[in-house]
Amino acid sequence: MTRLPWPALAATALIAVLAILAPWLGLPNPVTMDVPHRLAGPSAAHWLGQDEFGRDVLTRLIWGARVSLSVAVSAAALACLIGTALGITGGYLRGIAEILTLRSIDVLLCFPPLLLALLVVTLLGPGATTLIPVLALVYLPGFTRVAYAGVLTARSQDYVEAMRVLGAGSGRIMLRTILPNIGGPVLVQFSLAMAAAVVLESGLSFLGLGVVPPAPSWGLMIGAARATMAQAPLLLLWPCLALTLTVLVMNALCDGLRDAVDPHPTYRPAARRLLDAIAPGLLPTPKAVLDLAHLTVEIDTPAGPIHPVRDVSLQVFPGETLAIVGESGSGKSVTSLAITGLLPGAAHVTEGAAFLDGTDLLRLPEESLRKLRGDKIAMVFQDPGSSLNPVHRIGAQIAEAIRAHRPLSDKAARAEAIALLRRVGLPDPDSRARAYPHELSGGQRQRVMIAIAIANHPSLLIADEPTTALDVTIQAQILELLSDLKRERGLALLFITHALPVVAEIADRVAVMYAGEIVETGPTAEVFLAPHHPYTAALLRSAPDEEGPPPVGIPGIVPPPTALPPGCTFAPRCPRAIPECTAAPPALRSAGAGRLTRCIRWNA
Amino acid sequence: MITTEHLGKSFPIGGLFNRHALHAVRDVSITVGRGETLGLVGESGSGKSTVGRLMLGLLPATTGRVLFEGQDLAAARPAQMRTLRRRLQLVFQDPYASLDPRRTIGAQIADALVIHKLVSPSFRPARVAALLDQVGLAPDHAARYPHQFSGGQRQRIGIARALASGPDFLVADEPVSALDVSVQAQVLALLAGLRAELGLAMLFISHDLPVVRHLADRVAVMYLGRIMEEGPVKAVFATPRHPYTQALLSAAPSLHPERRRARTLLQGDPPSPANPPSGCVFRTRCPIAAPACASTIPALAGLTHRVACIRV
Numbered sequence: 001m002t003r004l005p006w007p008a009l010a011a012t013a014l015i016a017v018l019a020i021l022a023p024w025l026g027l028p029n030p031v032t033m034d035v036p037h038r039l040a041g042p043s044a045a046h047w048l049g050q051d052e053f054g055r056d057v058l059t060r061l062i063w064g065a066r067v068s069l070s071v072a073v074s075a076a077a078l079a080c081l082i083g084t085a086l087g088i089t090g091g092y093l094r095g096i097a098e099i100l101t102l103r104s105i106d107v108l109l110c111f112p113p114l115l116l117a118l119l120v121v122t123l124l125g126p127g128a129t130t131l132i133p134v135l136a137l138v139y140l141p142g143f144t145r146v147a148y149a150g151v152l153t154a155r156s157q158d159y160v161e162a163m164r165v166l167g168a169g170s171g172r173i174m175l176r177t178i179l180p181n182i183g184g185p186v187l188v189q190f191s192l193a194m195a196a197a198v199v200l201e202s203g204l205s206f207l208g209l210g211v212v213p214p215a216p217s218w219g220l221m222i223g224a225a226r227a228t229m230a231q232a233p234l235l236l237l238w239p240c241l242a243l244t245l246t247v248l249v250m251n252a253l254c255d256g257l258r259d260a261v262d263p264h265p266t267y268r269p270a271a272r273r274l275l276d277a278i279a280p281g282l283l284p285t286p287k288a289v290l291d292l293a294h295l296t297v298e299i300d301t302p303a304g305p306i307h308p309v310r311d312v313s314l315q316v317f318p319g320e321t322l323a324i325v326g327e328s329g330s331g332k333s334v335t336s337l338a339i340t341g342l343l344p345g346a347a348h349v350t351e352g353a354a355f356l357d358g359t360d361l362l363r364l365p366e367e368s369l370r371k372l373r374g375d376k377i378a379m380v381f382q383d384p385g386s387s388l389n390p391v392h393r394i395g396a397q398i399a400e401a402i403r404a405h406r407p408l409s410d411k412a413a414r415a416e417a418i419a420l421l422r423r424v425g426l427p428d429p430d431s432r433a434r435a436y437p438h439e440l441s442g443g444q445r446q447r448v449m450i451a452i453a454i455a456n457h458p459s460l461l462i463a464d465e466p467t468t469a470l471d472v473t474i475q476a477q478i479l480e481l482l483s484d485l486k487r488e489r490g491l492a493l494l495f496i497t498h499a500l501p502v503v504a505e506i507a508d509r510v511a512v513m514y515a516g517e518i519v520e521t522g523p524t525a526e527v528f529l530a531p532h533h534p535y536t537a538a539l540l541r542s543a544p545d546e547e548g549p550p551p552v553g554i555p556g557i558v559p560p561p562t563a564l565p566p567g568c569t570f571a572p573r574c575p576r577a578i579p580e581c582t583a584a585p586p587a588l589r590s591a592g593a594g595r596l597t598r599c600i601r602w603n604a
Numbered sequence: 605m606i607t608t609e610h611l612g613k614s615f616p617i618g619g620l621f622n623r624h625a626l627h628a629v630r631d632v633s634i635t636v637g638r639g640e641t642l643g644l645v646g647e648s649g650s651g652k653s654t655v656g657r658l659m660l661g662l663l664p665a666t667t668g669r670v671l672f673e674g675q676d677l678a679a680a681r682p683a684q685m686r687t688l689r690r691r692l693q694l695v696f697q698d699p700y701a702s703l704d705p706r707r708t709i710g711a712q713i714a715d716a717l718v719i720h721k722l723v724s725p726s727f728r729p730a731r732v733a734a735l736l737d738q739v740g741l742a743p744d745h746a747a748r749y750p751h752q753f754s755g756g757q758r759q760r761i762g763i764a765r766a767l768a769s770g771p772d773f774l775v776a777d778e779p780v781s782a783l784d785v786s787v788q789a790q791v792l793a794l795l796a797g798l799r800a801e802l803g804l805a806m807l808f809i810s811h812d813l814p815v816v817r818h819l820a821d822r823v824a825v826m827y828l829g830r831i832m833e834e835g836p837v838k839a840v841f842a843t844p845r846h847p848y849t850q851a852l853l854s855a856a857p858s859l860h861p862e863r864r865r866a867r868t869l870l871q872g873d874p875p876s877p878a879n880p881p882s883g884c885v886f887r888t889r890c891p892i893a894a895p896a897c898a899s900t901i902p903a904l905a906g907l908t909h910r911v912a913c914i915r916v
Contacts, residue, residue, distance in 0.1 A: 158702035159712075162762075165660065166716045166769065167689030180706040263706060263749040327784035328755070427872065441873040442648075471647035472811060473870045476855035480869065498784060501814075501857035528859060542789040544814035545859045546841060551818060553790030557754050 005256020011249040019065040028056045030063040031214045039232040048238050051221070052228050057235065060216040061242055067217045069246070071128055071210075072197035075135030080190050082136070083143025088174050088182075090144070091151030105144045113138040117200065121209040131201060131210055138200070139193040146189045150182030157181075184258045191254025195247040202243060218243050288315035288355075289459050289492035290339070295352035295362075297331075297338050299561075306561040308334045310516045312352075313588075316460065321486055321493040323507030323524070325500060325539075329558045331516040332496050336462050338362070339494075340377060341369040357459060375405040378453035382465040384445035388437040394448045395421070395433025401452045420451040425481060443474035447481070454485060461486075464496045479506050500543045504528055509594075512536045515559055515569040518588065522595035532597035535570045568599070576601055605673060605805045606659060606773050607635045612667035613654050617878060626878045628654045630829045631668070633904070636773065641799060641806040643820030643837065645813060645852070649877055651829040652809050656775040659807060660692045661685065672773065690720045693771035697778035699758035703750040709761045710746025716768035735764040739794060756787030763794065773805045781812060792819055813856045817841055825849045828877055828885040835909030845911045848886045884913070 018025075034054030042049045048057040083105075090101035108116075117134050124130045154160060155178065163173045198218070204210035205219030213220055218239045225235035297309040309331040316322045324332045337343045339354050339361060354361040356376060361369065373379070381387050389397060398417035402408060408416070414433070421429035424447040437445055446466060453461055463482065467475040483506055486493045495506060503510050503524060511521040512533065520533040531537040535554075544551040556573040559565055565572050567582035574581065580600060591597045611632040614625035629651040636642045646652045657663040659670050661677040670677045672688060680688055696702035704712055713732050717723050723731050733743035739760040750758060759779060766774060776795065780788040796819060799806055810816050816823055817837060824834040825848065833846040844850045847868075854867045870889050875881055881888050887897040892915050902912040 158696045158698055159704040161662070162694070162696065162702055162765065163715065164662065165689070165692075165694045166719055166765075167686050168715065168719050172719070176707075177704055181704065183706075261706075263751065327786060443873055471874075472813070472857075473647065473851060473855045474873065475857070476867070476869055479857070499857070500785065501859050504859050505857040505861050539786060540859065542786040543859060544789070544792075544812070544818055546814045546817055546853075546856070547860075551785075551789035551792065553788070553793060554786035555790075557756065557787070558784075 004260050005253060008249060008252040008256045012253050015065065015069070015246060015249065018062050019069055022062045022066050025062065027059040027062065030055060030059045030216045039228060039235070041232075041234070049232070049234060051235055052224055052232075057221075057238055060221060061218075061238055064216040064218045064221055064239070065242065065246075067128055067211050067215060068198055068201055068219070068243075071131050071135065071201050072194050075132045075197045075201075076139060076190055076194040078132065078136035079139035079193055080143050080186065083140045084147040084179075084182075084186055086140075087144040087147025087149075088151050088178060091148040092155055092170065092174050092178060101144065102148060105141045108137070109141045109145075114200070114203075117204060118207075118209065121204060126204075126209050126212055128211055128215075131204065135197045135200060139197065142189055142193060143186065146185050147182055150185050151178055154178050154181045180261075183261055187254050187258045187261075191251050194250050194254075198243060198246060202239075287317055289318055289357060290314075290316040290494065291353075291355040292335075292339065293353045293355075295335065295338055295354065296350050297334055297343065297347055298350045299347045301346075301562070303562060307350075308347075308516050308561050309338065312513075312516075312518055314511050314518065314521065316492040316494050318459070318492050319486060319490045320509065321483070321495055321507045323495045323497060323503040323510045324513055325497055325503050325510055326513035327498060327539075327558055329515070329560070330513040332513050333464060335513075336379075336464055336494065336496055340373060340379060340462065341366065371405070374401060374452075374458075375456045376458055377460045377462065378456070378458035380446070380449050380453050380461065380463040380466045382468050384442060384449045384469070385437070387449055388445060390437050393434050393436060394440070398433075398448070398452050398455060402455050405456045416455070417451070420455055421448070423454075423485075424448070424451045425477070426451075441474075443470055443477060446470060446474075446478055450478075450481065450485070454489065454491075457489065458491065460492045460494065462494045462496070465498070466495075467502065468497070468499070475502075482506065500528075500540060501545070512539070515564060516561060517569065517598060518596075519570065519598045520596065522592075526592075526595065532591045532595060532602040533570075533599045534574045534576050534601075538573075538575075576604075605636060605638045605640075607671045608632055608655075608659060608668065609671065610668035611655070611658055611665055611670065613651075613658055613663060614666045624878075627829055627880070628877060629658065632826075632829075632831055633668075634824055634831070634834065636805045636807055638772075638805050639799070639803045640822070641808050641820045643816035643823040644807060644809045644826060645811060645816055645823060646826035647811060647852075647874060649828070649874060650826040651877070652826050653777055655826070656694070656777050656807055656809050659773075660694055660775055661688065662694075686720075690716070690722075690769040691772045693766040693769060693774050695759075695762055695766050695774065695776040695779045698782055699755050699762055700750075700782075702762050703758055705750055708747050708749055709753070713746070713761070713765050713768050716765065720769055722769065731768075735768055736761075738767065738798070739764045740790075754787075755783050756791060759783060759787075759791050760794065763791075763798070767798065767802075771804070773807075775807045775809065777809045778811065779808075780815060781810065788815070795819065813841075813853060825852065828874060828880050830885055831904055831910075831912060832886065833909075833911045833913075834904065835906070839909045845909070845916050846886075846913050847890050847892050847915070851889075851891075 034050060037050050038052050038054045040050040046056050051057055086101040090098045117138050120134045121130060160173060160177055163177050201210055202219030202222060205217045206223035210219055211217035221239040229236055293313050295309055295312045296307060298305045298307055312335055314322060326332045338349055341361065349362050352362060395414060395417045398420055399413035402413045402416055418429050418433050421433055426432050426444055426447050467478050470478060485491060497503060507524045510524045510527050511518050514535050520527060520536045527536060528540060531540060538554045541552045542554055554573055559569060567584055568586050571577040571581040586598050586600045588596045588598045591602050611629060613629040614627045616623055617626045618624050632655055634642060644652045644655060658665050664678060710732050713735055714728050717728050717731060732746050736743050736745055741757060741760055780791050783791060798804065808820055820837050822835060823837050823840050825832045827848050833840060833849045844853055851868045851870045868891060872889055875888055883898040883900055884902050887893040894915060896914060900914055902914045904910045904912045
């Protein structure tokens with residue numbers, strides 16, 4: 001609420017003040033003629049020159065603003081008020097109210113707006129007072145439709161239902177809950193309508209159907225200047241310039257207001273910087289499919305750079321599943337995006353290397369990386385619904401994925417697609433290959449995504465929360481399928497999840513992440529049986545298990561990357577913290593065979 | 605306290621010419637007593653959320669009825685319904701969608717006080733502060749907007765809003781499934797504490813069996829709109845009798861895979877609720893289905909531990 005658009009506000013105020021104060025500015029009378037000096041150029045007495053009757057152009061411009069703007073603003077405001085009210089009642093109450101409001105507005109929309117305006121003006125006669133209702137009528141449908149569309153989205157939101165649960169009446173919900181939430185689009189529509197109304201008013205006046213001469217208006221001025229364009233081209237420039245500037249200022253104002261009434265902060269993403277040319281300094285471990293070393297990711301924010309992933313090193317070996325487990329904000333997904341080169345624009349890798357079979361992915365040009373994705377590295381995401389193209393048959397989508405990386409004939413690719421669908425356990429693959437994504441259930445769509453992922457025999461499969469959106473009986477099927485594929489094809493599987501029981505089921509090794517760092521790694525069974533880091537222990541205690549004691553939460557919240565505590569990031573929530581913990585950030589230290597922990601007290 | 609009798613809900617689907625009914629909920633008879641928590645578990649499309657909405661009177665029942673302290677919700681007059689609204693509340697699943705992004709959380713918590721004229725305007729800030737304190741938030745948070753809070757904190761705000769009107773019956777619709785596991789446990793502990801403190805009756809809707817195991821007194825298992833098994837939590841989890849409950853329990857991943865019971869992996873997907881199988885709705889995926897299952901709709905039979913299966 002604090003970031004008001006001051007420049008636009010000031011410009012609007014200046015225009016408004018000029019228009020309102022026109023009679024008291026000591027300007028010459030806008031209708032006083034001075035025929036001998038007609039079409040005179042700019043001079044000290046007449047800054048912008050004189051028009052075809054010798055009248056002062058600056059005066060007429062300012063007096064014209066009075067007429068043009070008052071007509072446009074009142075018309076847009078009237079249309080906004082009535083249109084939004086109609087749209088909200090129609091959209092919220094539905095039924096008969098919807099027919100009365102929306103359908104009658106639809107009828108109005110059938111008329112071309114200019115024709116409608118011309119018709120009414122012809123019937124009622126020209127003049128500023130007729131123009132206001134005419135223009136309001138023209139812009140009414142726009143407001144109604146925008147408000148209606150907004151309400152249809154807002155009314156199904158939980159917070160609207162929450163008001164109904166509380167017993168709030170319809171009027172209260174429409175005014176207090178829905179109106180503020182559709183305010184943004186309505187404001188944008190207001191700026192468009194106001195700008196368009198200035199133009200249309202000018203147009204109608206130009207046609208002789210708006211403001212009646214000799215009263216000044218921008219439209220009339222443009223019309224008159226057109227006649228003398230050859231002798232005095234500047235006369236055409238001034239009203240057009242005034243019109244354009246006013247419209248721009250109004251658009252800027254409404255955009256600014258829309259942002260100002262939105263309580264969410266807006267972030268501007270910084271331009272992507274080139275990867276820092278730091279020498280990797282490390283040789284890849286020969287055996288690992290993926291060897292990620294000292295990965296650090298930086299995101300530029302208005303408050304300065306933050307590091308959602310710091311110094312993350314891990315290896316995945318063939319035929320092995322490594323699970324990265326962590327809560328939201330732990331950096332587990334950012335890690336996988338960095339490996340695949342899919343980080344959003346504001347984020348970039350500042351340090352580290354990611355060797356895939358000896359190639360450093362982080363220093364690969366985008367083009368080569370693109371060729372690797374879907375080929376040697378494959379990905380499966382959480383939401384199978386949005387990862388598939390809704391307008392193509394699934395068989396064709398798999399065939400396309402194959403042909404993008406291998407020179408196969410269309411027929412061979414399709415045959416392979418069907419074989420893949422059979423492998424991932426889709427029932428009746430020959431006919432299901434012709435199905436569209438919406439004809440499949442969530443579990444079946446995830447099977448299709450897995451088929452696409454394994455289509456080109458990847459060496460690394462990254463699965464980011466692949467079963468989170470699925471039901472528990474379907475999740476069991478998908479986990480079974482993934483571990484079968486891993487065994488059968490010697491895949492290296494990097495499995496990212498927040499669910500500890502899923503880790504226990506599928507992962508050979510686990511890396512626990514907290515606030516952007518790995519705090520513990522090791523073989524899953526050993527880590528879960530005897531965790532060496534207090535965070536792992538606390539996380540295990542908080543996971544509800546069927547047997548065993550009721551879950552115990554971890555007090556406090558994960559520190560945001562903007563405000564990391566000094567020393568160990570878990571110390572403020574740690575039951576075992578001692579003063580030394582906050583002195584310096586602890587390093588990952590070896591804690592038995594194949595195990596690492598980032599805790600100075602692990603064996604204390 | 606709140607009882608449903610043969611509750612059913614169907615939604616019309618299809619176009620002008622092939623209009624038919626989707627039976628989201630069929631023949632659901634359950635009871636939640638004062639201070640008691642009934643866990644309602646099932647997979648997506650099982651109709652568990654619809655049961656919650658029906659029990660709050662947010663949706664009208666197609667068949668059967670909901671009795672709150674003996675009063676039929678469908679027969680309540682608007683004035684009576686307003687009073688009932690105050691006593692029946694809902695905690696939503698999505699802590700992001702359920703709060704109005706444009707208003708401060710204090711104003712949203714105070715809505716119930718304003719609508720039902722519960723406290724005079726001058727005492728409202730104090731009441732809001734007390735509610736925030738009750739759910740473990742600081743009173744000065746009232747002036748902030750929802751986006752300034754984490755998911756767990758938002759869910760606490762949602763709970764404070766539901767408690768503001770002083771309800772007797774609370775429907776919690778997957779209240780922790782959108783939260784991180786360490787935060788989940790905090791919110792579950794909060795719900796359990798409030799239930800004990802306020803004597804709330806609660807319908808706890810969840811797909812997460814271990815969570816229900818720790819919070820609920822009794823549990824009802826739904827599949828395709830029908831209750832398959834219902835009984836005390838301990839009995840249902842220790843000795844599940846319905847083949848669907850058995851499969852559901854064995855499918856849930858466990859922290860101790862080596863100790864888990866033998867897995868009965870269900871084949872295929874649940875059928876569409878628009879076109880459910882005849883007889884027992886589970887028979888198409890059931891490992892012990894017999895021909896008779898296609899012709900008989902099994903009734904929920906038993907005293908405290910009820911099962912709807914002709915094969916047990």
